[in-house]
Amino acid sequence: EWVVAQRAPLVAARTVAREFFASEAGDRRPNWRQLITGEKRVADVDGIGPVCTDDDHEALDGNVYSCCPEPIVEVDSPAFGAYLVELLNADNGVGDPV
Numbered sequence: 640e641w642v643v644a645q646r647a648p649l650v651a652a653r654t655v656a657r658e659f660f661a662s663e664a665g666d667r668r669p670n671w672r673q674l675i676t677g678e679k680r681v682a683d684v685d686g687i688g689p690v691c692t693d694d695d696h697e698a699l700d701g702n703v704y705s706c707c708p709e710p711i712v713e714v715d716s717p718a719f720g721a722y723l724v725e726l727l728n729a730d731n732g733v734g735d736p737v
Contacts, residue, residue, distance in 0.1 A: 653730060656727075656730070657730075663708075663709065663710075668731045669689030669690065669708065669727075669731070670689065670690045670698075670728060670731065671687055671688070671689060671690065671723075671724045671727040671728050671731075672687065672688065672689075672690050672698070672699070672701065672724060673686070673687055673701060673717065673720045673721060673724055674686050674687065674688050674701045674702065674703055674707075674711070675701045675702055675703065676703055676711060676713050677713075683717070684701055684717045684720055685713055685714060685715070685717070685720070686703075686711055686712055686713045686714055686720065687711075687712050687714060687720050687723050687724050687727075688703065688707060688708070688709070688710065688711040688712065689707075689708045689709075689710075691704070691706055691707040691708065692708070693706035693707075
């Protein structure tokens with residue numbers, strides 16, 4: 640019981656996120672990637688977002704175009720963005736965003 644009680648906030652957060660993504664993307668749960676939201680060098684990933692499913696946009700391309708699905712979330716740290724991508728993809732049961 641203690642373990643369940645301690646994990647309750649995490650379970651609740653995951654439930655809310657799952658419901659949000661379901662309302663945005665239907666049954667398809669997005670695969671996440673790091674991306675570049677601003678006018679920065681290619682190495683400066685400063686955000687995360689769902690992998691774009693447009694046929695003309697490569698899944699690993701970190702740029703954001705009008706075809707890219709929302710939400711696009713800016714983060715200050717590439718390391719933190721990588722962590723969030725791993726968490727979101729783990730909840731989806733997917734691996735690398737390809």
